[in-house]
Amino acid sequence: MQFAMLIYESPEAFDSRKNGESDPYLGAWRAYYRTVVDAGIYVGGNPLDVPDTGTTVRIKDGKRLVQDGPYADTKEQLAGFMIVDVPSLDAALEWAARCPAAAVGALEVRLIAHETHRRIAG
């Protein structure tokens, strides 16, 4: 089963990206990433740039609305995502709990909707 782990981080965690190579949060992420890959469950994923750099687009009444900033106005912001292939939701939750971001933000674990994808992509 493929799950998306949507990774939300606090502003402090985003700020820590400016730190050097010896930053413990970065170190924890490196170890976690390597473990996920070595465990053979890693499908894909990427970190996202900081929320301020986001641009939100909508069409309302036929008009384009473009806003600076992220879609959701929350303290913890989407920081990245990872797709894993594991046997069950419980297994996905276990890997989510081990993610360094779980201790400073939150992870939302959601099943990839393969059926919806099939209906769209054919």
Place this chain on the structure above:
Amino acid sequence: MSSVQEDVERTVERVARESYGRLVAFLSSHTSDLASAEDALGDALLAALTTWPRNGVPQGPEAWLLTSARNRIVDHVRHQQVVSASEQTMRLLREHASQGQTATEFPDERLKLLFVCAHPAIDSSVHTPLMLQTVLGLDAARIAQAFLTSPAAMSQRLVRAKAKIKDGGIRFEVPQQRELPPRLDAVLEAIYAAFGIGWDEIAGIDQHGRDLAEEAIWLARVLLKLMPEQNEARGLLSLMLHCEARRAARRGTDGRYIPLSEQDPQLWSLPLIKEAERYLAEASRQRQAGRFQLEAAIQSVHAERARSGRTEWLAIVVFYEQLLRMCPTVGTRTGYAAALAEVNGAQAGLAALDTIPTETVRSYQPYWAVRAHLLQRLGKADEARKAFDWAIGLTEDPAIRRFLLEKRG
């Protein structure tokens, strides 16, 4: 809120905490219908919150709850107009109703309830959640949190298990002598699974983040009270009390993780250690070493450091050797390797680790923590870093992660 209301709420809370399991066990023991018993008791607790502030807290609050819950079940059964099996229930309930009202007068059926929860027909992953809910009254959301599963999924599993108990007519009884050992093992395992710490030694910790140590110890006390002749129950309680005694020492003032070998014994709880030692001594008089007694004995050797200032690793190795013959789990084998390294050197410990099949250790954090530690001691920096990465990647607790990151360098 008025002070009367507050008093009542406190009383209800206290009675619920102390008597929940006894009431559920008694109410369901003849029907095997846990869900109805829990619903009826839930209603009774709600009724108490509205009635008691008006009429005062009854003299025997437990008996009041029992009567109220029982009436609800009788009403419910009558409503369904179910006969045969229920007839007997109603007769029994009526009989008990006519036999006085004091709380102490209804039998304690929790032992039967514990055996039902850990029944072989019930999926073993639900044993512990079922116990926590029916004996202690924990709600599904709290249990889900402890077991890192979604609240909806946990509710569903509990409902399914209760339906199986009711529909399968799983009887509330203490197993016959012949089948007792495996059935008791399942009960002990289920209690231990709530505890949350499986292994805690030189370089790591096998912590499930369950945060239910208090509940597990409470369940073990209940079991021992109901089966005082069972020394493995004593062993289990001793083991958990020993681990619990070190809780305060496991974290520094700044929140950092401190492994057992670096803990200050001054911070261990002496009363808990004393109690743990007493149970272990009582158990070992029978000279029938069981798994939990051996695990408690290992923890007892560690506790000895508070007095002697040193750890008798050879004794630990000997206990592990006995334990390995009984249950060669990955936890036991890792613990043995760690202890062996203290006696015969890091190379011997590493060799012992190498005998564990790789597929069983892939996601077992303590294995990688011990391996990293031993590789580092042998000066194999690159291999050690790789093992540290595995250990770090498998760690949930940020304090332990930080500890390992610092060790890795």
